[in-house]
Amino acid sequence: MADQYQTFSKSPIGKFVIKNLGLPSPIELDRFESPTPVIKGAVLLGAAPNSILSESIAQVLSNIHANSYAGNNAQLQQAAAKSGLNLSAFNDGDKESKFKAVVFDASGIESSEQLNELYKFFNPIARQIQTSGRVIVVGLTPETTGSIKQAIAQRALEGFVKSVGKEFKKGIAANLVYVDKDAAANLESTLRFVLSPRSAYVSGQVIRVSKAEVLDIDWAKPLAGKTALVTGASRGIGEAIAHVLARDGAHVICLDVPQQQADLDRVASEIGGSTLALDITAADAGAEIKAAAASQGGLDIIVHNAGITRDKTLANMKPEFWDLVININLSAAERINDYLLNNQGLNANGRIVCVSSISGIAGNLGQTNYAASKAGVIGLVKFTAPLLQQGITINAVAPGFIETQMTAAIPFAIREAGRRMNSMSQGGLPVDVAETIALYASTASTGLNGNVVRVCGQSLLGA
Secondary structure, three states, rough: OOHHHHEEEEEEEHHHHHHHOOOOOOOOOOOOOOOOOOOOOOEEEOOOOOOOOOHHHHHHHHOOOOOEEOOHHHHHHHHHHHOOOOOOEEEOOOOOOOOEEEEOOOOOOHHHHHHHHHHHHHHHHOOOEEEEEEEEEEOHHHHHHHOOOHHHHHHHHHHHHHHHHOOOOOOEEEEEEEOOOOHHHHOHHHHHHHHOHHHHHHHHOEEEEOOOOOOOOOOOOOOOOEEEEEOOOOOHHHHHHHHHHHHHHHHHEEEEEEEHHHHHHHHHHHHHOOOEEOOOOOOOHHHHHHHEEEEOOOOOEEEOOOOOOOOOOOOHHOOHHHHHHHHHHHHHHHHHHHHHHHHOOOOHHHHHHHHOOOOHHHOOOHHHHHHHHHHHHHHHHHHHHHHHOOOOEEEEEEEEEOOOOOHHHHOOOHHHHOOEEHHHHHHHHHHHHEEEEEEEHHOOOOOOOOOOOEEEEOOOOEE
């Protein structure tokens, strides 16, 4: 459904009204179009003294041929030179230069007193970040630091980044990447994502990178030769996921209930995939999924996207509404995962990606069943991740207000509140969820395991 307010905000009278009443003014976010560079525009790189991740960050910027700048920082220049990155000079006091992205290596901050490095770097250039720009802070996972003081200081980065996401406006996304001390080599897929338009509706988030095997991939087709299965693929977010995974090179098996066969056939035809008409709550669903992927070399990626709502306040909810939502949204995914993991149904370096919701984080009126199911999905990720072997990972996305047929049916006032109560002042698109799932699905994302990233434009709910 079109966002009429956003359209109105672009008109002359709309600009006048919004300015004089102090209303939100949503801008049109940059989104990824293939083929385009990872980032179009200049990148400013900074670092706290004695930071240890600058060389890995510079290597990624070199790999993506970013037009990169830095101030008078000898350590940073040396780190960049080792990676083959040519850093152009950015002079103190330059108020004219504009940057599409600003990246700060905060791994050298070892105490709360040193948090002023954030202020010293960001304060002078806060107004020089372009529309739909990116602010990225890279730090050390607090639990892996060498002292309590450093852990405290690194944890403080979260509050800084989330506040920046709310202050800078103009569609600028701010995110924090925590890296385990020995996981610098696993940073690239995440840094590429948060730099690029793929992360348009992801802001105020923390992504944690851990040490894992580093695999070489074709960045233009990171899923080439892989087989993915997407549940609930006949429309909406599931359809978008199928398209993005196919764009990235995967053969996608589109799964939905038999009643959706016509739409499944349409989606599969558009992306050169195949279909599996199946009720995921069936006792043999895991076995059917494994069999469907066998002819494609086995299953590499499964995306648990299928889900339903049956909203009622708890006092008015029928027991069948409770049972149906829990079964489809949570229990089915548990059973399918158990089967695949216990019966060699997922290839080595496989990916399990789940779709939660901000309702599972913050709760929601009239959604005790739905919120419980989506909180359970977060639990599924958290408690399965440490048990996985053979390079298999599990992660989740938690969408906020996404423009779909389901949200179009929400009453007007609630719908408008959902759209505006975030730092982007607008709803997200199904492709925003799909791009984040593609990050998790990437062969290069071996270091992402146990993450839950909200795709919500930094919604105020549960923040």
